[in-house]
Amino acid sequence: MAKNNIMRINLVLDSALLLLFLFVHEQKAIGLFLHEWCGLLLLIVVIIHILLHWNWIDGVFRKFFRKMKVETRINQIIVILIYIGITVVMFSGIMISREAIPAIGIHTAKNIFWKWLHFKSVDVTIWLVAAHVGMHWRWILNNIKGVLTDRLFRKSGNKISKDNLPV
Amino acid sequence: MIKLFFKVFLILITMSVIATCLQLIAQTNVAKSTASEMMRRQRAGRTEANKTFQIKSVPTFSGELKSTQGEIKSSVVPIDVKSGKSPAANREKERGFSLGSLLFGASKNIFLIALVTLAIELTRKIFGRFKPHVA
Numbered sequence: 431m432a433k434n435n436i437m438r439i440n441l442v443l444d445s446a447l448l449l450l451f452l453f454v455h456e457q458k459a460i461g462l463f464l465h466e467w468c469g470l471l472l473l474i475v476v477i478i479h480i481l482l483h484w485n486w487i488d489g490v491f492r493k494f495f496r497k498m499k500v501e502t503r504i505n506q507i508i509v510i511l512i513y514i515g516i517t518v519v520m521f522s523g524i525m526i527s528r529e530a531i532p533a534i535g536i537h538t539a540k541n542i543f544w545k546w547l548h549f550k551s552v553d554v555t556i557w558l559v560a561a562h563v564g565m566h567w568r569w570i571l572n573n574i575k576g577v578l579t580d581r582l583f584r585k586s587g588n589k590i591s592k593d594n595l596p597v
Numbered sequence: 598m599i600k601l602f603f604k605v606f607l608i609l610i611t612m613s614v615i616a617t618c619l620q621l622i623a624q625t626n627v628a629k630s631t632a633s634e635m636m637r638r639q640r641a642g643r644t645e646a647n648k649t650f651q652i653k654s655v656p657t658f659s660g661e662l663k664s665t666q667g668e669i670k671s672s673v674v675p676i677d678v679k680s681g682k683s684p685a686a687n688r689e690k691e692r693g694f695s696l697g698s699l700l701f702g703a704s705k706n707i708f709l710i711a712l713v714t715l716a717i718e719l720t721r722k723i724f725g726r727f728k729p730h731v732a
Contacts, residue, residue: 456698
């Protein structure tokens, strides 16, 4: 039950993170104000995402220099690149901020380099995020199935229970 | 709780290390660009100083014309005839929330994610199928 709850929280938070990322990405559509504040919110959600998947990260990085499956190695590299990418996007975004950061009272740089870096890193990160989702697609599907079947069992809880089902 | 703080601290530390590296790169980049910009200005100033301007006819327009040696400045701000506002003000107005373009942009990115996912799944299937089976 506790495992199911964690799974559900993970699934909801990961979906929210993806949706928020897609939302923040459309700066021209949502306006600069929402883009910057939601971007800062995204940073917090990313940190929570890392914390929730800490065991996986810990397990994979402990075996970093050992021989491992190609898929796991690719996964590892993609995760590192996304982490760097997100950090670059956030930091360059903070440096060129015109709404959120000046509102706190911090003057930001008006440098073309940070703007260029922000746009380029976003372009690369979106591809990396797509690859990340693709690599974990089966995990996502299994979790959705798990949550859905759990809900079905709960609905018909009086009639059928998980333990009574033939294995 | 301490473990959680340690984890957050670790995340923030690695992020700040990346940020510091970026800052260093930016400083060298800025230094380079500033130096080249200064040299370009200096060169331009030298050639501009050698030029003599001869204005035969001055076009009539509303605004202020300040003329120094080799430099003409005007404080004319272009105004959109329809709205009566400057293009900058119009651009500011256009920056509001637009659900249509948000949905279009988001669906474009979702399509990209779906495409990459499909490619990865196909690669998995192909490599899974052609993997030699060991009895």
